[in-house]
Amino acid sequence: MSVELNVNGRVHALDVDPETPLLWVLREDIGLTGTKYGCGVAQCGACTVHADGETLRSCTAPVSWISNRKITTIEGLSSKAAKAVQKAWVELDVVQCGYCQSGQIMSAAALLEKNPKPTDRDIDLAMSGNICRCATYQRIRAAIHAASRQLTA
Ligand code: FES
Ligand code: FES
The missing domain is CATH 1.10.150.120 ([2Fe-2S]-binding domain)
Structure with a gap:
């Protein structure tokens, strides 16, 4: 299924399972590897990104939940x-x-x-x-x- 994700100001149309955690889409599909995998269960913070300016643990957030939000990763942090x-x-x-x-x-x-x-x-x-x-x-x-x-x- 196609999911649109706005990451660091760029819109990506991705053919991924909508239940895939954002972390893996960032790392494997978009190639942004600055966001890290630690625990996979929202306990360590290694995978933290911003969604509309709020912190989000990307390891447990299915891409389908956040396709309408602006995602910022460490690579796009510029405020x-x-x-x-x-x-x-x-x-x-x-x-x-x-x-x-x-x-x-x-x-x-x-x-x-x-x-x-x-x-x-x-x-x-x-x-x-x-x-x-x-x-x-x-x-x-x-x-x-x-x-x-x-x-x-
Ligand atoms: S990898 Fe530990 S909180 Fe996401
Ligand atoms: S885990 Fe080594 S610097 Fe934080």
Whole structure:
């Protein structure tokens, strides 16, 4: 069956089973491999994308549910908040192995787009669904504060 998906501002007409999780369509059919597979059951956050600006776990979202929404992946992230997050991530050397980090950046950017001056508690709540096996949590929190300072200066 044909499904239309708007990803990073481009509409893709895809011949896929409508029950296929978005993650696999992004990776296998569209070739956007920045979004990662971790748990497959919406528990780790590695597969996080934005759907109309809201975070979405793409591993459990059938493409048929979201064909009318605008999807943004790590490759298409370009808002002011997203750029501030990416700059802070580099400056604070957040990444260790890197596997979880596209999901972390997607969640951090969504947070700062809604709340440019988050408290530690706001950050912990917004990021609680993103697991990092390398335990970069302190650097992630510091980088979100650094990005917030850039945005609100
Ligand atoms: S792979 Fe989707 S939340 Fe873990
Ligand atoms: S940086 Fe390794 S899992 Fe997060």
